[in-house]
Amino acid sequence: MKALKLKKEDLYAYLESLKSYGELWGPVKRGERYAYARLVNVREVALQALRTILPPKKFFVPPRFNMFRYSEDRYTEAFEDVKPRVLFGLHPCDIHGLMILDELFLERFPDPYYKKRREATAIIGLSCIPDDKCMARSTNTHAVEGGFDLAFNELGEEYLVWVGSSLGDDLVRLNLDLFNEEIDAQDLQKYLEWRRKRDSRYKLNFDLTGMPDIMELSWDSDLWQELADKCLACGACSMVCPTCNCYNIRDVSDLSLESGVRERHWDSCMNKEYALVAGGHNFREARAERLKLYYTHKLKAFITEYGKPSCVGCGRCIDTCPVNINVAEVIRALKGQEVKV
Amino acid sequence: MTGNSQIAASAPSANPFMPEQMRIVRRSDLTSDVRFFQVRPVDMERALSLDYKPGQFMMVSLAGVGESPFSISSTPSRPGMLEFCIRKVGRLTGELFKYKENSIIGVRGPYGNGFPLEKMIGHDILIVVGGLGVAPLRSLLLYILDNRDKFGKFYVLLGARTPAEMLFRKEFFEIKERDDLECLLTVDNDPTSQWPFNKGVVTDLFPKIKELDPDNTFATICGPPVMYKFVVAEFLKLGIPKHQILMTLERRMHCGIGKCGHCAIGSIYTCLDGPVFSYWDVLHMKDLI
Numbered sequence: 001m002k003a004l005k006l007k008k009e010d011l012y013a014y015l016e017s018l019k020s021y022g023e024l025w026g027p028v029k030r031g032e033r034y035a036y037a038r039l040v041n042v043r044e045v046a047l048q049a050l051r052t053i054l055p056p057k058k059f060f061v062p063p064r065f066n067m068f069r070y071s072e073d074r075y076t077e078a079f080e081d082v083k084p085r086v087l088f089g090l091h092p093c094d095i096h097g098l099m100i101l102d103e104l105f106l107e108r109f110p111d112p113y114y115k116k117r118r119e120a121t122a123i124i125g126l127s128c129i130p131d132d133k134c135m136a137r138s139t140n141t142h143a144v145e146g147g148f149d150l151a152f153n154e155l156g157e158e159y160l161v162w163v164g165s166s167l168g169d170d171l172v173r174l175n176l177d178l179f180n181e182e183i184d185a186q187d188l189q190k191y192l193e194w195r196r197k198r199d200s201r202y203k204l205n206f207d208l209t210g211m212p213d214i215m216e217l218s219w220d221s222d223l224w225q226e227l228a229d230k231c232l233a234c235g236a237c238s239m240v241c242p243t244c245n246c247y248n249i250r251d252v253s254d255l256s257l258e259s260g261v262r263e264r265h266w267d268s269c270m271n272k273e274y275a276l277v278a279g280g281h282n283f284r285e286a287r288a289e290r291l292k293l294y295y296t297h298k299l300k301a302f303i304t305e306y307g308k309p310s311c312v313g314c315g316r317c318i319d320t321c322p323v324n325i326n327v328a329e330v331i332r333a334l335k336g337q338e339v340k341v
Numbered sequence: 342m343t344g345n346s347q348i349a350a351s352a353p354s355a356n357p358f359m360p361e362q363m364r365i366v367r368r369s370d371l372t373s374d375v376r377f378f379q380v381r382p383v384d385m386e387r388a389l390s391l392d393y394k395p396g397q398f399m400m401v402s403l404a405g406v407g408e409s410p411f412s413i414s415s416t417p418s419r420p421g422m423l424e425f426c427i428r429k430v431g432r433l434t435g436e437l438f439k440y441k442e443n444s445i446i447g448v449r450g451p452y453g454n455g456f457p458l459e460k461m462i463g464h465d466i467l468i469v470v471g472g473l474g475v476a477p478l479r480s481l482l483l484y485i486l487d488n489r490d491k492f493g494k495f496y497v498l499l500g501a502r503t504p505a506e507m508l509f510r511k512e513f514f515e516i517k518e519r520d521d522l523e524c525l526l527t528v529d530n531d532p533t534s535q536w537p538f539n540k541g542v543v544t545d546l547f548p549k550i551k552e553l554d555p556d557n558t559f560a561t562i563c564g565p566p567v568m569y570k571f572v573v574a575e576f577l578k579l580g581i582p583k584h585q586i587l588m589t590l591e592r593r594m595h596c597g598i599g600k601c602g603h604c605a606i607g608s609i610y611t612c613l614d615g616p617v618f619s620y621w622d623v624l625h626m627k628d629l630i
Contacts, residue, residue, distance in 0.1 A: 278431025
C-alpha cells in the first residue's frame with residue numbers, strides 16, 4: 001500500500017481541499033462528548049476525539065429513513081439524494097465496524113439503501129491512542145489494513161498517510177503539493193515507536209480465543225439472570241454499537257390514508273417486542289434471553305460465521321450503559337472473573 | 342425517475358425489498374378464522390415463471406399496514422398461482438381479511454431454504470400435521486403427489502381439534518381415497534358425533550404406520566408447539582435418523598433476507614438458513630424450539 005507524509009500544520013489546508021470532492025464530515029466536540037458533524041469550519045474538527053456518541057453507521061443506515069413511498073397499492077423507491085461526502089477521523093475500530101456492516105449489507109442480497117450511501121462516502125481513517133475503555137487490541141481491530149480510502153497515522157510532527165483505494169489516490173491529488181512521498185528509515189522507527197506506545201496503552205486486554213465454546217458452556221449460567229435483574233432494557237447499547245444493525249419497518253400513512261411511506265428505523269434486541277409474533281407469542285420475552293442473544297451475537301455467533309467477533313472494541317457500550325453492563329464486563333464474567341453485577 | 346423505481350411488472354425489482362404487485366384471484370374461508378388465498382402476479386408471464394420450493398415463504402405487504410412472512414401452501418408443480426392459508430391473528434392479517442377478490446397486494450420472495458427435496462427424493466416420506474401446520478406442509482404434500490414416482494412410501498397424518506377446524510378438509514377426504522399414499526385423519530373432539538375417522542391426538546395414528554424403512558425415511562412435522570415433543574418422540578421410536586426429521590419454524594421477520602436481525606437464532610437466521618430445520622439442528626443449536 002502506498003504511503004505518503006503530510007505535515008500536521010497542513011492538515012486544515014488539506015481538509016479544506018477535500019471539500020471540492022464533497023461534504024466534509026468529522027468528529028466535533030458536543031459538550032463533554034464528541035459527535036460526527038458537518039465540518040463547515042475545518043478547525044472545528046476534534047482531533048483528540050476518541051469515541052463519538054454514535055458510531056459512523058448513522059451515515060450508512062440512518063436511525064430512520066424512508067424505503068418506499070406508497071400510493072394505494074403501488075410502491076415507489078424512496079432514495080434520498082446522497083451527495084458525495086468525505087468522512088474524516090474514523091478510528092480503526094470504527095473502520096472495522098463498517099467492514100462488518102459491509103459484510104451484512106453488501107454480500108448476500110445487497111441492500112440498495114446501504115450501498116448507495118456507502119458508495120457516496122469516502123472514508124478517511126485517523127490513528128488514536130486508546131483510553132481505559134478501549135479494547136480493540138483484544139478484538140484485533142486496533143489497526144487497519146483496508147476498509148478506508150485514506151488513513152492518517154500520527155508520526156510526530158507529521159501524519160503518515162496510507163492510500164487504501166483508487167479513490168484515496170484521487171483525494172490525495174486534490175492537493176498533492178501538501179504531501180511528501182519520501183519515506184525514510186527514521187519514519188519507520190517513528191512508526192514502530194508509535195505502535196508500541198499505542199499497544200502499551202490498552203487497559204482492557206482479553207483473550208477472546210475459544211469464546212464460542214465459553215459462551216456455549218455458559219448457556220445456562222445464572223449470569224444472564226443476574227445481568228437481566230440490572231438491565232433496564234433501554235437498548236442504548238444497540239444504538240451506540242458500530243455493528244448492531246437490527247431494524248424494524250413501519251408504514252406511516254399521510255392524512256389522506258391513501259398514501260404514505262414505509263420507513264425503516266433502528267431496533268434493538270433489548271426491546272421486549274423484538275421477537276414478538278402475531279398471536280402474542282414472544283420468542284424472547286425474558287430480558288435474560290434477550291441479553292444472551294445480544295452477547296451471543298457479538299461473541300459467539302459472528303465468530304462461528306465470520307471467524308471474528310462482531311465486537312470491535314470501541315468501548316461505546318462501556319461509555320453508555322447506565323447500569324454498567326457492557327462487553328468487557330460480560331467477557332470478564334464469562335471467563336470466571338469477579339465482577340460487580 | 343428510471344423504470345426501475347416503478348414497481349416492476351414482469352420481473353422482480355433490483356431492490357430486494359420492493360414488493361411485487363399481485364392480485365388476489367380467489368379467497369375462501371377454511372374455518373371461521375382461517376382463510377385460503379389464491380394470489381397471482383399481475384403479469385401472467387411472471388406468474389408462470391415464478392418458482393419456489395415447498396417450505397419457502399413470502400413476505401406479504403399491505404400498504405399502510407406493513408409486511409409479514411407467510412408460508413407458501415401451493416406447490417411449484419402447479420405453476421401460475423401462489424396459495425396461502427392464513428389465520429386472522431394480528432394487525433396485518435386483520436387488514437388482509439378485508440381484501441376482496443381482485444384486490445392488489447404486495448408480495449416478495451420466495452425466501453428461506455425450503456425442504457431439501459434433492460435429498461428427500463427416492464426416500465419414504467412421513468408427514469405429520471396439526472392445525473395450521475398444514476400451511477407449509479400442504480406445499481410439500483402436493484409436490485410429492487405431483488411427483489409421486491420420485492418418492493417411496495408416503496404417509497400423511499393429519500390432526501385437528503374438531504372436524505370443523507380441519508383445514509382443507511374436503512381436499513384431504515379426496516387424498517384419503519387415493520391408493521398411492523396412506524392418509525390418516527384424526528380429531529381431538531367431535532361435537533357432531535359424525536366424524537367417521539379416528540378420534541384422539543395425532544400420535545394415536547402412529548401404530549397404523551406399517552412397513553416404513555426408518556433409515557430411508559424423511560419425516561416432517563409442523564403444528565402447534567405442544568405437538569413437537571410428542572411427535573418427535575414417535576419419529577425417534579420408529580428409528581428415523583435425527584437429521585431426517587424436519588420441521589419448519591416461525592419467527593418474527595421484517596426483511597426475509599438476513600438484514601433486520603429479528604429471526605436470529607445463535608449464528609443463523611431463520612429467514613436464510615431456515616425456516617426448515619432438522620431435529621439435529623434443534624438439538625445442537627440451542628434456542629431453536
